[in-house]
Amino acid sequence: MQMMIGVGIELGQIAKGVQNTPPVVPTSPVSYVASDGWQATHPDPSAFDPTTSDPVIVNRQGFDANGTPTLVTDTLALTTRIRLPYPDQETLTANQIALSDFVYTGDTIEATTNASTVPYPKPIAMWLNHDRERATTATHTLRLAVAHAHARSGRPVAAVKFILSDGTTEVTQTVSAMSSISYAASGLTVPHFSADMDLSTLQQGSLLTVDAVIYPWVGEAFTISVDADSYPSPNLTTLRLLNDRTGDYGTGYAYVDGTTGVDATGAVSADAPTAAATPFATIASAVTAIRAFNAATFGRGNDAGGGIVRLAEGVYGHSAFKTQGSAVDIPLVIEAADPLQRSTTVLTDAGSSKFNGIPPWLELRNITLRKTGSSVVFLDNGANSADGLLVTKGCVWDANATNYYGAWVYRVGRMVQIDCGIGAGGDPRQGNFFSTEAIMVTAIGCERCAGTITYQAAGCSDLPEFNLRDPLGSRPAMEGVFLGWNVFSNGATTNPIVSVSAPIGPRGIAFVGNIIESWGNTTNAAIRLNADSDTNPAQNVVVQHNTVTGERANMLYLDGMLNVTKTAHARFNLFHRFNVKSDVFASQPANSGNWPIRFKVGWSHNATLAGANNSSDFNALSWLGEIPADGEITGFDPLWQDDRSHSGTDTGGGSYTPMPGSPLPKVPLGQAAYATDLLGNPIIAGQSFIGAVTTVG
16 A cells, blocks of 8 residues: 655646656546545445555646745555444445545545645744844844744754745745754754844844745745744744844943942942953842943843853852843843852852742843742732743753642743753752643753743654643643653652643644653553543644654544544654544444544554554444554554653653664654754664664664
């Protein structure tokens, strides 16, 4: 059986005749595609044989590497006859055949009526930049991680156009080649699209709008400013970037030294060495002086934004400085005077709660944040929406062997953590679920620093869990969630390690390039994606190049009384066990909304080590599904380098790189969703194994 997902070609390249001979137009083996986009009517089902049936040639709208619209041709296979629902599951329908992937409402098929109402899936993306960055050179690098159901040729989409605007002038750059970036804290690599943007024609000192247009191989263009969230948001939205390419915006430096500093004689200067000679004793005094300096020197009254407070080595107890640190364009920065001494440049909670203690926008860089109190509030700006912004870059979070308290980092609005790690005293689990307050975490390249209010994460190691939640209080719905190139590992939880239990709409969810390792006392599912009596609909679910080891993946069940639509695209994943339950399990004839999962529509080249929890075969009763997808295998030893999950030594922290000779499927030519894995290894089509970490077999 030859399955779809072939490399797109222009319509005129489908077939070529000899000179002066009209091209041969392929006919279709089906006459009608149903409204669900995956069931097709066959003229002679009694003679249907999936191994010899002609494919369905589908013409689709899409884009090329320049972002230019083009017609794309994909080849879909006819996979199996479709049965009747419970209790007649042993009887086949009269003439319905399952397709290997969806036909969308905008597609055309020669000699076939397309009644599909399924829209093209949207791209799912995540910025690797944070909001309110400051560009201090003539070029500034923008980075966007992307996923899409119809990835191919080592790229999730055909191209991305990056856009910078000062409100009058616009600079754009379209890129198709992918880049990768590695993070020291996690040791992981994130493939993405990047562009070095030229700021020379944009107004100096202006706050630029950062936008992008994503051009999928198949589907419609996605413009962030139009199709994503309104600014500001913890979900995908536009960003703001200060254009300070000439340096004329101005920076006031203030140094703080708890040993030699004196608040009465401390001074701010635009020259860092000059400021270092007259340090302050406290952060609050330094920030107050920066605000006055900005007003007097740069004409920015009541604004400490853009100022930089540098801490000498030492331990500093946090005291409130919210009113002193207000900002207009960009955050106030507090950082270690010597970035190499971040482990000994420490800011603590000082043992007592500081409500409303930090400014609305604050960036902390290269310092250790240490917990000393028990149930105390440390960082809190009183935010009740996404207007708040706390950025931590290159920081160390240290629990100092104290107990967990969910409000240690409290109402900060958006919280973006980049390249942060955990100290010797353990993880304080900042950014966790607490009441209905506004804290919404984005984690990039961090060690463990995500918490349970994480909206998106890329390139993070040792994450204990993820929960996609319904909106609550000041936290909006999680839309277009992106989880890519992370390692989740948990040996103690009684909950699923990755849990999704909320409606998933057209913006979708991307789970790409991740490892989930279940070990120790964990007994629940490694991943529960709208399963276990979940009645939420789910669409545009993209699951690619993942390794789920040690425990089961429960995905997109319909095991209750309510029938809803649940669909997903899944390729190149390795599961320990895989379960999907539907009408037969529930004894509910109407429960067919997740049949695309059971019939593996949009699935290929996945592997399941130990089958389903009830079967190692494919049939109407099996939780593995009705049929195997193209390239799918089950029941084997993957030959890991070091299995420390439940199926190995059960100690956690394993290496899930397959050894040469592994029976794992390989990524077919032209079909890889990305060019590299989460360790930066190249994915070589036709040679590399599936999963999150690949080797050449």
